[in-house]
Amino acid sequence: MVEEVTAALVIIGNEVLSGRTQDANLQYIALGLNEAGVRLKEVRVVADDEAAIIKTVNELRAANTYVFTTGGIGPTHDDITAECIAKAFGVALKRDPRAVECLLRQIKPENLNEARLRMANIPDGGELIDNPVSHAPGFRVDNVFVMAGVPKIMQAMFDGIRGSLKGGAKMVSKSVTIHAGEGVIADGLRQLQERRPDVEIGSYPFNREGRYGTVIVTRGTDPAVVERVSHEVALMAQGLGAGIEEESQPPR
Amino acid sequence: MVEEVTAALVIIGNEVLSGRTQDANLQYIALGLNEAGVRLKEVRVVADDEAAIIKTVNELRAANTYVFTTGGIGPTHDDITAECIAKAFGVALKRDPRAVECLLRQIKPENLNEARLRMANIPDGGELIDNPVSHAPGFRVDNVFVMAGVPKIMQAMFDGIRGSLKGGAKMVSKSVTIHAGEGVIADGLRQLQERRPDVEIGSYPFNREGRYGTVIVTRGTDPAVVERVSHEVALMAQGLGAGIEEESQPPR
Incomplete structure (x- = not known):
């Protein structure tokens, strides 16, 4: 079996935990990692709290191939991510001349x-992550990628680094929509999952305009196997008299 | 100082980590906990994986007053939350006659x-959480509340239990919109935060139709202090020549 390449995401920000802001970064990163053959294993949302950030980053960077963080790299007092990453790695935080140059592309001397120069404080040994939107850079230390929290900026940073990720086998998926409740097909699904441990079969109930049903998503790294198991799901449901719709677009 | 009442949320589901589904429960729970005087300290999104769920729940229930989980309590093979909670507490998972009665309100005998009866398997000693939408109950074991992942059902369950939470001092907040970049006001904000450690001052940049600015949110448990500090933020920004808009609605 191929070794799994994994990632964790740390969303840093009191505003997400207080409910003020709805996170918009998780899904973008999740989909991008799928494309890169990297498996997102865990996401944590933590407060702007030094001890919490350091502990979380250190736990997750030991357990995963990659860690991504979003938020907390601006110029204000509540932006403490760079200091925390430096402390997590036990390195100094230094004013980086390359980062100062980035800032000068956006800000007049x-x-x-x-306050703005704080955005050029980078943990020693860190590589900069390009920010084509507003120029204040993110950075990478070892396997930890530190990005902005503003979605437009985060997306530009992530798009710039995703090509450098060394992914494993890419996950593909295929869906079948079944016009029956989960309870009707659960037994057949379980048997199928037991027979095919090489794929993940996920079951997601829905209620569309009063009509109940279930979407079954088959995920795995071998497109032919995913295709075959998903078709078996469809046949199983039809055998129980349920209407089905197989996904027509190619699996991704 | 009053002891802080804290909570953690565990979002269980491969579909969130794969990017298939955008979580819609975090914000609802965060806002509800605010109202109840409970501080949401951390959120974790974990896969449908027994070891990950047990470890996460055990870490978070030891560190927080309350833990809430969403997802994984349906009838299919990928719904493993009830088993995991039983194992996390080291108790048996038992068919609960009260839960079977709940199911019979929705499902003909x-x-x-x-498969459907699996939804009546509850960790020994668990109390049921009412599900007025589709009747399959959630449950509570000690300080852990286990709820459905479907937002409409989760919201109904949460609304039913929030009155039973013993909260601490309620957080209130007040916002000032400042028509200046974060870098302009950062120094003044830092000084204000240092002088007023009894509130949290958060700084959130925005770009609305090409116009940059910053929203400053002051949060704390004493409404008079929050009001005063927020007004000091406004005065500070005005002193720097920036246009401001103070929030007109009462703080919450």
């Missing part, structure tokens, strides 16, 4: 005050 | 097959 006379406006580059001490 | 002749359709109550073994």
